[in-house]
Amino acid sequence: MAAWLRHCVAADGDRLFLWTPVLIATGVAAYFAVDFEPSLIAALAAAAVLALAFIPLRQRAAVAPLAAGLLCVALGFAAASLRSHMVAGPVLERPQAGVLTGRVVAVEETETGTLVAVLEPASFARLRIAELPRRVRVNIRLKEASLAPGATVSLRARLMPPPEPVLPGGFDYARQVWFESLGGVGFAYTAPEELEPPDGVTAMLVELRGRIGARIRHVIGGPAGAVSAALVTGERAAIPKAVAADLRAAGLAHVLAISGLHMMLFGGSVFWLVRAGLALVPRLALNYPIKKWAAAVALAGATFYLAISGAAIATQRAWIMIALMFVAIMLDRPALSLRNVALAAILILLWRPESLLGASFQMSFAAVVALIAFYESDRVRGLTSSPNRIGLANMPRRIGAYALGLAFTSIVAGAATGAIGAFHFNRIAVYGLAGNMAAMPLVGIVVMPMALLALLLMPFGLDGPALWIMGTGVDGMLTVAHEVASWDGADSLVADAPLHALLLTVFGGLWLALWRESWRYLGVAPMLLGIALWGAAPKHDILIDRDAALFAVRGADGRLALGAARPAYAAEQWLRHDGDRRTPREAAHSPEMYCDAGGCVYRDAGQPVVTFAKSLDAAMEDCALADVVIAQVPLSWRARQECGADVVLDYFDLWREGATALIFDQDGKVIVATSLQMRGNRPWVQRKRKN
Structure with a gap:
């Protein structure tokens, strides 16, 4: 056993670098x-001390890995602390209304016609400059x-602090x-009035992005037009909710987020077209590095593509990964490797x-790591590689290899991301393999190449046929999604x-x-073990928003x-986190729950009596019969003392502590958990004064 472990450690010594982003992520998670x-100073000082200590220790094989690991953790912690200080800005303390003047940073239009705008305020209501959110x-x-985008506008609006968790x-x-x-969210009372027109390169790019999206939606039309525009510009607000739900249920929601798949298909299509075009000129192909030129x-x-897609965080990550790939080609290095993925993760x-x-x-890197590790196997590459010779005789084998590769890719990527998706979204696309097998050939062979061709032809007004073919491919994808979602x-x-169930699952997958x-x-x-512990999360017995x-x-x-x-929204989120498919209206009809104008009473055999009072008189009346009293109004200290209930929560408790959950343990004791307790004393958490 010891000899086997020593052999494995020695043989995999060149792969220790792959754990660098994992250790950096550990430091970020610790923050x-x-x-x-x-303390930012303490975090930076710790990283600096460990960096200095690592210099003399790096030559000592016995301690160098440990020193490097501690340094990576410290770097991750310091990077997160520094980032938090760099983005810090004022956050609204309470809802306010008034005239808002500022520069438009970004704007999207939803399917209902609502404009969702991000502004950099120059003034708002009676706030001083130092109090204005960035x-x-x-x-x-x-x-x-x-x-x-880029214009300076004025409008009347109501802004509020960013909402707290619903549980x-x-x-x-x-x-x-x-x-x-972002230090405030809200809505407008009046239409914006433009004070200054857009200017600058950024404004030009944003305007170009908007014009491209509008052109695609106009030519293709319908849901396919909205989805096609999202694949190019990243503007997803116009996609109908029913279409998004179908894509999610069919395991195709990843298509809507411009990430590694889109960047690879777009950049790969450019690479193939340029290299194929240069190869048609023998003098260039034989005497010059056309592969590097194409890269x-x-x-x-x-x-x-990054610029016109809005440069969202996921798209920036995808660009970093594909940039490393093309740079590797130009340096005669392997384009796709776990080392390049590790470098991209470290940078991000x-x-x-x-x-x-x-x-x-989490899902993008999990999928990429799993796929590269899977296709490192010579046996897998042999099963999915196409024959070198071109001809009708080899066509069945080529088709079979493509289908097998697509199946393997869907299975591996689905397995790698399934636990992460279930943890964050409480959903599992059971038939995701079928959805991806049927739809992804359309995306890879038809939709994205036609998107590239349409962008090239759009300045000349010749993009109509390419957009029609693209829209037809997207229509096919949506048909597949709707069919699979109906199963x-x-x-x-x-x-x-x-959380520990997810961490165990992810750690095992990385190992x-x-x-x-x-x-x-x-x-x-x-x-x-992580999968076995998946259902071990404690259940909340009572939730109050x-x-x-x-x-x-x-x-x-x-x-x-x-x-x-x-x-x-709160009701839907509670049911989703509970894995309950009922609607809020259905969950509100319970024979044990009785409600009238004064509030609600919940009675069930063997369960504590819970009341929800809407007035002071109702709360005091409930104190005589309930185990738990929740008051929608403030209660005085004296009223609390006179109340006979085991647990009393009033409006100010919830106002200060946020969403609250009660759990009854086996000994009958009540455990109270609040959002404020879970969030801690962090810069993004507002601490409300006691009254």
């Missing part, structure tokens, strides 16, 4: 895991409204937009550490999983993928009974 804001997001639902441990939107320097042109094309984690928390980062159980919901020797198969054990407007109680049947169907 976000603590419940206080670490950016705000405004929804404009007025039909006569129009916005040009303890839930998705923290405020943390996400903190790293976008340089493809890199330029991928950069243009040090540049945008917050990306680690997003499903997009029974296509889109399965799963309840929340504990399996990053090593080459037989000890890699030890990674199967933590993967199986952050605005004291909604509550839910878990009944004897294990399902949540809602006190009302609204606020709809």
Whole structure:
């Protein structure tokens, strides 16, 4: 056993570098895991000290890996801390209304015609300059409204602080937009008035992006036009919700996010076209490095695609990966390798550490790592490689190899990303393999090449035929998605999983993928353990939303009974996290729940009596009969003392602590968990004063 381990360690020594991004990610995760804001100076100092200590230790084989590992963790922690300080900006403390003046950074139009705009405020209401958020997001639902990116506009709006999680441990939107320097969200009362026209290169690019998207939507039309525009410009707001739901249920939602797949198809098409064109000139093909020239042109094309697609974070990651690939070609290095993927991950984690928390980062790198590791096998490459000779006799084998490769790719990528998708979205696309097998050939062979051709022909007004073919391919993809989504159980919901289950699964997958020797198969054990622990997350017995407007109680049947169907967003999220397919309206009809004008009472045999009072008198009346009293109004100290309930929560408790959950343990004790407790004392968390 010891000899086997020594052999594996020695044989896989050249793959230690592949663990560098994993260790950096560990440091980033540690920064976000603590419940206080670490000192930036201390974080940078620790990284500097470990870097200096590593210099003399790097030549000592016994301690060099440990020193390098500690340095990577410290670098990740310091990078996250530094990034948080760099994006820091004012955040609105309370809802406010007034005149908003600012420069339009970006704008998208939804399927209903609503404009979603990001502005850099110059003034708002009565706020001082130092109190202005660096950016705000405004929804404009007025039909006569129009916005040009880069323009300075003025409008009346109501802005609010970014919303808190709808349940303890839930998705923290405020943390996400903190790293976008977004300090307020809201809606407009009036149509924007343009004060200054757009100017600058950025404004020109954004305008070009908008014109390309409008052209594609106009020529193709319908849902296919909206999806086609999203594949080129990244503007997904116009895609109908039903279409997005079908794509998600069919396992094709990844097609909508411009990421590695799109960048590879676009850049790869440019590379193939340029190289094929140059190869037609024998003098160039025989005497010059046309492969390197094609890689340089493809890199330029991928950069243009990045610019017109809006340069979203996922697209930036994809560009970094494909840029490394084309640079590797120009340097006569292997284009696709785990080393290049590791370099891309390192760059992204040090540049945008917050990306680690997003499903997009996790799923894209999980898929790429798994696929490259899988296709490293000589046996797999032999099964999926096409014959070198071209001819009708070899056509069946070519088709078979393509189909087998597509099946392997779908299975491996689906397995690598399935747990991550289930953790973040509580969904599993059961028939994702069928959806991808039927639709992805259309995307790879028809849609993306025609998108490239349409962009090349668009300046000359000759893009109509290419867009028609592209739209036909997208229509085919949507038909496949709708058919697969209609199958029974296509889109399965799963309840929340504990974080340690995901971490075990991911660690096991990395161990399996990053090593080459037989000890890699030890990674199967933590993967199986993580899957076994997937359903071990504690269930909330009572949930109360952050605005004291909604509550839910878990009944004897294990399902949540809602006190009302609204606020709809909170109710939908509670049911989704519980793996419950019912609608809020259905979950609000429970025989154990009785509601009237004064509030609600939940009674079930063997369960605590829970009441939700809408007035002070109703709350005091409930104190005599309930185990848990939730008051939608403030309660005085004296009223609390006189209340006979075991747990009393009023409006101010929820206002200060955010969404609250109660769990009854086996001893009958009540465990109270709040969003504020789970989020900690971080810069994106607003601390509200006690009254």
